[in-house]
Amino acid sequence: MLRTTLAKAYIKRTIRPLYGWTQATPKSSFLKASSPTAGTSNALVFPGFALVQTGGDEYDVPTATTDKIVGLCAQYIGGDGINEPSDSGVNAIAVWTLGPSAEFEISAPAFDTAVTPVVGDNVYAYATSAATGKQWGQLVTGASAPTGATTTVIAKVVKVNSATKITIRGLFGTL
Numbered sequence: 001m002l003r004t005t006l007a008k009a010y011i012k013r014t015i016r017p018l019y020g021w022t023q024a025t026p027k028s029s030f031l032k033a034s035s036p037t038a039g040t041s042n043a044l045v046f047p048g049f050a051l052v053q054t055g056g057d058e059y060d061v062p063t064a065t066t067d068k069i070v071g072l073c074a075q076y077i078g079g080d081g082i083n084e085p086s087d088s089g090v091n092a093i094a095v096w097t098l099g100p101s102a103e104f105e106i107s108a109p110a111f112d113t114a115v116t117p118v119v120g121d122n123v124y125a126y127a128t129s130a131a132t133g134k135q136w137g138q139l140v141t142g143a144s145a146p147t148g149a150t151t152t153v154i155a156k157v158v159k160v161n162s163a164t165k166i167t168i169r170g171l172f173g174t175l
Contacts, residue, residue: 011080011082012107013047013048013074013076014046014047014048014079014106014107014108014109014110015047015048015072015073015074015096015104015105015106015107015110016104016105016107017096017102017103017104018103018104018105018167019101019102019103020096020098020102020103020104023098023099023100023101023102023103023170024096024097024098024099024102024104024170025096025097025099026074026094026095026096027057027071027094027095027096027097028057028092028094029057029058029059029092029093029094029095030057030058030059030091030092030093031058031059031060031077031085031091031092031093032054032058032059032060033091044077044078044079044135045061045073045075045076045077045078045079045135045136045137046073046076046079046080046109046110046135046138047072047073047074047075047076047079047110048072048073048104048106048107048110048111048139049061049072049073049110049125049135049136049137049138049139050062050069050071050072050073050125050137050138050139050150050154051069051070051071051072051073051095051137052067052068052069052070053070059071059073059093059095061136061137062125062126062127062136062137062150063127063128063136064127064128065127065128065145065148065149065150065151066150066151067127067150067152068150068152069125069150069152069154070095070097071095071096071097071098072095072096072098072104072154073093073094073095073096073137074093074094074095074096075093075094077093079109098154098155098169098170098171099170100169100170100171101169101170102169102170103158103167103168103169103170104155104167104168105161105165105166105167106139106165106166106167106168107164107165108164108165109135109138110138110139111123111138111139111140111141111166112126112134112138112139112140112141113163113164115140115141115142115146117141117157117160117166118141118157118160119157119158119159119160120156120157121141121142121143121156121157122141122142122143122144122145122153122154122155122156122157123139123140123141123153123154123155123156123157123168124139124140124141124142124145124146124149124150124151124152124153124154125137125138125139125140125149125150125154126138126140126148126149126150127148127149127150128148134148139154139168141157141166153171154168154170154171155168155169155170155171156168156169156171
């Protein structure tokens with residue numbers, strides 16, 4: 001359930017599992033306390049943004065192009081003015097880890113709509129927001145890693161639903 005104010009009752013999560021209940025795992029985790037997303041004035045994270053494991057059950061957004069993505073964020077952390085970990089008073093988050101047959105629908109702004117997605121494209125995540133003007137962890141598609149994105153492929157685009165919505169499938173051994 002997504003708890004919002006009445007003024008934001010129209011908001012939906014920007015990640016939705018299509019084939020995920022047995023093909024993907026929502027891991028109970030914690031947001032790194034020193035994360036660039038920890039404060040409300042810093043980077044914003046939407047559901048579907050990529051995360052890296054920093055140790056134990058602690059996760060953060062990628063901050064280097066060599067970071068290995070381990071999953072996708074399930075909560076809002078400042079995006080759309082909603083900060084679910086802060087609002088609940090617990091720094092807990094859920095991280096979706098994708099299996100090879102897991103499929104998720106990802107809506108903008110969880111992925112960069114400035115890059116036109118194509119079926120079969122690789123999915124990467126921005127890791128150098130200062131250089132690109134993009135958000136840390138925002139997904140981006142392409143045949144190869146765009147400037148400022150992680151070099152590891154996270155998933156593949158299996159369907160372009162619209163200009164603001166895509167369907168991705170996990171890759172074995174990459175997450």
